[in-house]
Amino acid sequence: MSQYPAPSSRPVAGTATPSTDLELIRAVARKDRQAFKQLYDQYAPRIGSYLLKLLKQHEGVSEAVNDTMLAVWQNAERFDPAAGQLSTWLFGIAHHKGLKVLWQVGKFRADQPIDTLPPITLDEAGDREEAPQATTAPGPEQTVMGWELGAVLKWALDQLSPEHRSVIELTFGEDCSYPEIAKIVGCPPNTVKTRMFHARKKLAQLLAQRGYWDAAKLKE
Amino acid sequence: MPTIPMDRPALGAHEEIEALLPWYVNGALTPAETATVERHCVECPTCRAELEQCCLLAAAVQRNNIDEIWQPSPGDFDRLLADIDRLEAKPAFVAARSLTLFQRLRDWLGATPNSVRWTLALENLTVAGLLLAIALPLSRPTPDYETLSSRAGQPVAGPRLRVIFANAATMGEIQEILRSIGGSIVAGPTALGVYTVVLPVGARPEPTPAHVLTQLRGLHQIKLAEPIAEGG
Numbered sequence: 001m002s003q004y005p006a007p008s009s010r011p012v013a014g015t016a017t018p019s020t021d022l023e024l025i026r027a028v029a030r031k032d033r034q035a036f037k038q039l040y041d042q043y044a045p046r047i048g049s050y051l052l053k054l055l056k057q058h059e060g061v062s063e064a065v066n067d068t069m070l071a072v073w074q075n076a077e078r079f080d081p082a083a084g085q086l087s088t089w090l091f092g093i094a095h096h097k098g099l100k101v102l103w104q105v106g107k108f109r110a111d112q113p114i115d116t117l118p119p120i121t122l123d124e125a126g127d128r129e130e131a132p133q134a135t136t137a138p139g140p141e142q143t144v145m146g147w148e149l150g151a152v153l154k155w156a157l158d159q160l161s162p163e164h165r166s167v168i169e170l171t172f173g174e175d176c177s178y179p180e181i182a183k184i185v186g187c188p189p190n191t192v193k194t195r196m197f198h199a200r201k202k203l204a205q206l207l208a209q210r211g212y213w214d215a216a217k218l219k220e
Numbered sequence: 221m222p223t224i225p226m227d228r229p230a231l232g233a234h235e236e237i238e239a240l241l242p243w244y245v246n247g248a249l250t251p252a253e254t255a256t257v258e259r260h261c262v263e264c265p266t267c268r269a270e271l272e273q274c275c276l277l278a279a280a281v282q283r284n285n286i287d288e289i290w291q292p293s294p295g296d297f298d299r300l301l302a303d304i305d306r307l308e309a310k311p312a313f314v315a316a317r318s319l320t321l322f323q324r325l326r327d328w329l330g331a332t333p334n335s336v337r338w339t340l341a342l343e344n345l346t347v348a349g350l351l352l353a354i355a356l357p358l359s360r361p362t363p364d365y366e367t368l369s370s371r372a373g374q375p376v377a378g379p380r381l382r383v384i385f386a387n388a389a390t391m392g393e394i395q396e397i398l399r400s401i402g403g404s405i406v407a408g409p410t411a412l413g414v415y416t417v418v419l420p421v422g423a424r425p426e427p428t429p430a431h432v433l434t435q436l437r438g439l440h441q442i443k444l445a446e447p448i449a450e451g452g
Binding site: 033037040044045048049051052053058061062065066069070073074153154157168169171172173175176177178180193194196197200203204 | 239240242243245246247248249273274277278280281282284285288289290291292293296297299300301303304307
């Protein structure tokens with residue numbers, strides 16, 4: 001699933017190179033540092049990229065990735081292959097480490113039910129951050145991909161709550177199924193669907209406000 | 221392109237299928253769910269439009285992710301290993317702190333030489349015995365020694381005699397006389413030198429007071445031997 005290159009780092013002692021995720025995590029459970037290095041190289045970039053989207057900033061990502069991998073080192077023997085894939089388990093740990101960072105910086109209040117958050121009004125969204133504006137009406141070339149509006153989409157995704165953003169990222173960035181996302185974020189599968197619905201609705205509102213939604217509709 | 225209804229009514233079959241569209245796009249539905257979505261989309265223009273929007277969103281998110289790949293810094297893994305080394309150096313100390321008093325005492329005793337351990341055990345046993353004796357005073361045995369004035373030590377049964385020994389009688393002779401009649405001095409001497417001697421009961425053959433008196437009066441170490449009446 002990962003096409004990220006592995007970074008170079010110091011060599012570590014270990015045994016034979018495990019070939020599957022299960023062998024890898026079992027070797028880590030035996031405190032095999034070479035296997036742990038392999039796991040790190042394989043998953044740290046993916047976990048970090050996900051956390052970067054969740055946190056919306058580079059600050060704190062390295063720490064959250066290392067916290068995640070440290071938890072993996074300490075609890076590798078607890079991984080149950082019958083409960084899901086290794087990546088699901090890892091992203092579940094990473095997600096909660098990411099939320100912890102958000103709580104620490106005060107960007108996320110756990111006591112506020114996510115799906116009852118008031119909808120983002122267009123004025124609020126505009127006040128929060130400098131939103132990219134379509135300087136001219138998008139032409140057919142721009143609307144061919146409809147959502148292919150890099151800066152605007154990034155801005156719109158940043159307006160979503162962490163939980164809505166995480167559902168979008170895990171679905172389209174990590175190709176997770178909704179039951180897997182439910183395990184990662186710790187909620188029922190139907191809640192994942194509901195969050196996706198609200199996330200897409202808010203994205204549509206935000207993009208429409210910047211002129212891109214209408215352009216997409218004009219495509220037909 | 222039709223307008224996509226965004227206000228969600230109570231979930232029905234259409235809404236259920238619409239909610240699955242993002243995962244139809246990323247290929248993460250079960251075969252049964254995939255077939256259901258495909259059958260529905262053939263007949264539902266709204267879901268087809270939603271599907272198209274999902275595809276565009278997926279493409280945009282993936283493109284955005286390619287532009288924003290996070291990579292660890294060269295020192296990140298080394299820092300992680302250093303953290304692990306620090307944590308793994310701690311457990312002995314942390315475990316010692318979390319031990320109960322009993323566990324710590326047991327560990328300390330385990331590291332103590334045998335001789336010291338036995339000494340400590342004996343000391344503790346002695347202290348425990350003393351504490352027990354103090355705590356349970358009623359269980360102490362009655363002292364064996366009693367003075368002649370102690371009423372509790374006196375036999376209550378048996379004929380009693382009043383005896384005055386000769387001044388020249390030695391201790392050995394008195395003891396021999398008492399042994400020969402099986403008697404015991406239970407009181408005396410009074411100011412006049414009178415002893416009370418009680419005769420045994422149940423001895424076989426049981427000496428009669430008259431016989432004993434005859435025997436005693438025949439001895440030169442006895443100045444006086446008289447029976448004491450019952451109640452007297």
